[in-house]
Amino acid sequence: MKRSMALMVCALSGAMVLGSFSPVMAGKIKTAQTAVKDGEVSETEKADSKEDNQEDTAEETAKEENGTTDSAADTALEDGVYTAEFDTDSGMFAVNEAKEGKGELVVKDGKMTIHVSLKGKGILNLFMGTAEDAKKEGAELLEPTEDEVTYSDGYSEKVYGFDIPVPAIDEEFDVALIGKKGKWYDHKVKVTNPVKTDDSTGEGSEDAKKITAEDLKLEDGSYTVEVTMEGGTGRATIESPAAIEVKDGNVTATIVWSSPNYDYMLVGDKKYEPVNKDGNSAFEIPVDGFDYPMEVTADTVAMSTPHEIDYTLQFDSSSIKEADK
Numbered sequence: 001m002k003r004s005m006a007l008m009v010c011a012l013s014g015a016m017v018l019g020s021f022s023p024v025m026a027g028k029i030k031t032a033q034t035a036v037k038d039g040e041v042s043e044t045e046k047a048d049s050k051e052d053n054q055e056d057t058a059e060e061t062a063k064e065e066n067g068t069t070d071s072a073a074d075t076a077l078e079d080g081v082y083t084a085e086f087d088t089d090s091g092m093f094a095v096n097e098a099k100e101g102k103g104e105l106v107v108k109d110g111k112m113t114i115h116v117s118l119k120g121k122g123i124l125n126l127f128m129g130t131a132e133d134a135k136k137e138g139a140e141l142l143e144p145t146e147d148e149v150t151y152s153d154g155y156s157e158k159v160y161g162f163d164i165p166v167p168a169i170d171e172e173f174d175v176a177l178i179g180k181k182g183k184w185y186d187h188k189v190k191v192t193n194p195v196k197t198d199d200s201t202g203e204g205s206e207d208a209k210k211i212t213a214e215d216l217k218l219e220d221g222s223y224t225v226e227v228t229m230e231g232g233t234g235r236a237t238i239e240s241p242a243a244i245e246v247k248d249g250n251v252t253a254t255i256v257w258s259s260p261n262y263d264y265m266l267v268g269d270k271k272y273e274p275v276n277k278d279g280n281s282a283f284e285i286p287v288d289g290f291d292y293p294m295e296v297t298a299d300t301v302a303m304s305t306p307h308e309i310d311y312t313l314q315f316d317s318s319s320i321k322e323a324d325k
Helices: 002-066 070-074
Strands: 080-088 102-108 111-117 123-128 145-150 156-166 173-179 184-196 221-225 227-231 242-247 250-256 262-267 270-272 282-287 294-300 307-315
Touching: 080 111, 102 184, 102 307, 111 145, 123 156, 250 307, 262 282, 270 282
Parallel strands: none
Antiparallel strands: 080 102, 080 184, 102 111, 111 156, 123 173, 145 156, 173 184, 221 242, 227 307, 242 250, 250 282, 262 270, 262 294, 294 307
């Protein structure tokens, strides 16, 4: 009897124990299963993340190889003329104080060149790269221009300037220099904060009335006319008044530049070669009208590589005079 009672008590206790633990055990099993499931999802996510990272890396590499990184796209500038800050790692190799640390940045077909006027004439050449490469045979050196700067007190002097190709905005690049001592030095430079100058290419002046030789009733013959030029960096000039020839209502102007480094001009789609071999570059180009901004392009070889630069010429009809005979 006692044995039977003991067995019954054990059975009841076991049932109670199982009953009390069943929800907990079920919970633990569910939790364990969920953990396994979550673990599987986590591993999948890790694999997906790794694959995505590999794709992103491959994409970035392809962009870098093609020169189309996001940073490059973000800093791309429209063609035009800008002022920009020119920073260097040297107080000696720096922009002249009269220019307030800035140069004139020209962007043409995505290529950028900044002109900077330096502190004096102590730097004779620049090289795009390191001093070691500048010493190698065939290295292309940047030649100086002679710039006139005017200080706040009105004093003016001549200094050297350089047209420096700019690979990217806001990114350091190597420029080596050589001075009068004949030794090359390495420097780091950066071009930042480009600000586009006022558009002086005649855009927005489509309504300007173009006056023709016929309108002016110009007879065939030789004349002179005042001509103004805008565009580029503002350093180049042309002679004014310019000589013009009128024949059968067609006008041809002789444009003489302030430099011998222009090797051709473009008017529309037609190319014009210099008409002289010595002295400053001179061209004979057609003039389709007076008193409006006529668009032309001139190619200069003064920089390390040839550059086409857009200009506008405006011929003042009120200044036309017969040429001295």
